[in-house]
Amino acid sequence: MEEDLDFKVNPPWPPSRKWYGLVILGIVVLVILFSTFYAVGPEEVGVIKRFGRYVRMTDPGLHVKIPFAETVTRVKVKRIFKEEFGFRTLRPGVKTLYAPEKWEDESLILTGDLNVAVVEWIVQYKIVDPYNYLFKVRDVQKTIRDMAESAVRLVVGDRSVDEVLTVGRMEVATEAQKKLQEILDFYQTGIKIVTLKLKDVNPPDPVKPSFNEVNEARQDRERFINEAWRAYNKVIPKAKGEAEKIIAEAEGYAINRVNRAKGEAERFLALWSEYKKAPEVTRRRLYLETLAKVLPQVGKVYVVDSEQKTILPLLSLEGEK
């Protein structure tokens, strides 16, 4: 302590050999301390090797190991890692920025009907077995990438381009994930695939417009059908109403006709029953009454003697005027 103070107050320069010794000792102690204690972060485990051989695994916290003989490798077991295929995220965020290049080598996939689809997908994984992860496979990340491509292509290869673009998306993802996990387990990578998700699935750019055309055509079809139904609905209920009207009118006619007939018949019968009592007089009366009504409204009335036989020439003359 005192030396320390001395050193600060009046640093002798060059320092004496005693100081060299102390400094070296201090460094050695520090190195030993650093080599003895180690911390494992909350999302990691520590894998301890003694002279290269695996001995144990430690949880998060501060731990002690044999200095120099034991080394620690930290493996982030809680972290979920992500691999992107067919695209790259430049800067994730609220408005994620994607790399403008197209990774067509990765994303162009032959479909089962020998067409081509552009598939972009992601794989999320975590390390579940740090021992296998460190000691069984050398290039785990590369292996995941290679095998993910292989698995997705295998699954897509068994589906039509149509299926991949529409209904098959989920299925492709699940099946590829299963496949990928199988392969990674077989290699003992110590990796668990958390998820494999298809992002954009598109027809290749040159083909895109024609795919859109199909969509449009499908809508056109709906439109045509709707239009036809609209016209149908516009006409048919009206026609039904009109039919009802015609029938009702006919019924009206029928009622009218029958009622009239009945009425006239009644009238005739009533008249007739009286007529029977005095036919001669009634007959004459009716005749005269009618003539009385008719004569005033007739244009001309000629009265000819019953003995006169030659009225015709005279009449025709009159008629010519």
Add this chain to the structure above:
Amino acid sequence: MRIEKWVALGVVIIIGLVVLSSALYIVDETQQVVITEFGQPVGKPITRAGLYIKKPFIQKVNYFEKRLLTWDGSPTQIPTGDKKYIWVDTTARWKIVDPLKFLQSVGNERGAHARLDDIIDSATRDRITAYSLYEIVRNSNREFVSTEIFIQKEEEIREVKKGREHISREILKEAAKIVPQYGIELVDVRIKRLNYVEAVREKVYTRMISERKRVAEQYRSEGEGKKAEIEGMREKELQRITSEAYRKAQIIKGEADAEATKIYAQAYSKDPDFYSFLKTLETYEKTLTEKDTLILTTDSEIYRYLKGALPGKKKSE
């Protein structure tokens, strides 16, 4: 004197350390080791991790990977059995299982890669050319699920006999036969990427486009067909409704007419003569207008008194 003692001690320690560091060696979990003495392998390869000792200076430690290793081929253009040119990109996993043989035959990983390039490439070429493209692309005879009604079950309904995984396994089997002589075990070979060569791709695109156009046309024409069908239905329905109404109306009217006729007949048949008399009068009343000229003789009922008011000179009746 004291200084020299220190120096001597220091020298001894340094020499000791050098010797020790040359005698001791660490084998990591990821490694395996072959000890050679002047180039001659000594003893069995060490595959277990830990601290080991050897003769200093004269023995050399040759480290090799124990883990699964990556081999990534470069894409090769291969014609398939049905003469379609495709890029095939394979990837393989291998490991060094006999470090001694490995050391003697290929030396290091780079040497191994060179051999694997040749072996896997030729096996791949061999198998790919033996199969049609659809055998390589597809993996099973799984039936496509289609949302488009119009995608034809085209000629592609060819039976898949082997499928991609099977072909991959064949490549593996063929290549794996050769590699044991290098102390290597080939664990897996997989087709990573498969693509049409540029020229073929263009053609495929053209085909896809024309297929889509066809589908689009079919949708449209189906739409138009359906439309026409509905229009036809509408016309038919319309005709049916109007004609049915007409028929019903006619029946109703006819029945009414019949009924009326019956009523009239029943009534008038009681005295047809009187009826015709009445009806005639009625007709006069209705039909005679001022345009008409009426000629009556003095014989007629109304004018017979014109000649003479005296009765008795009757003519008719």
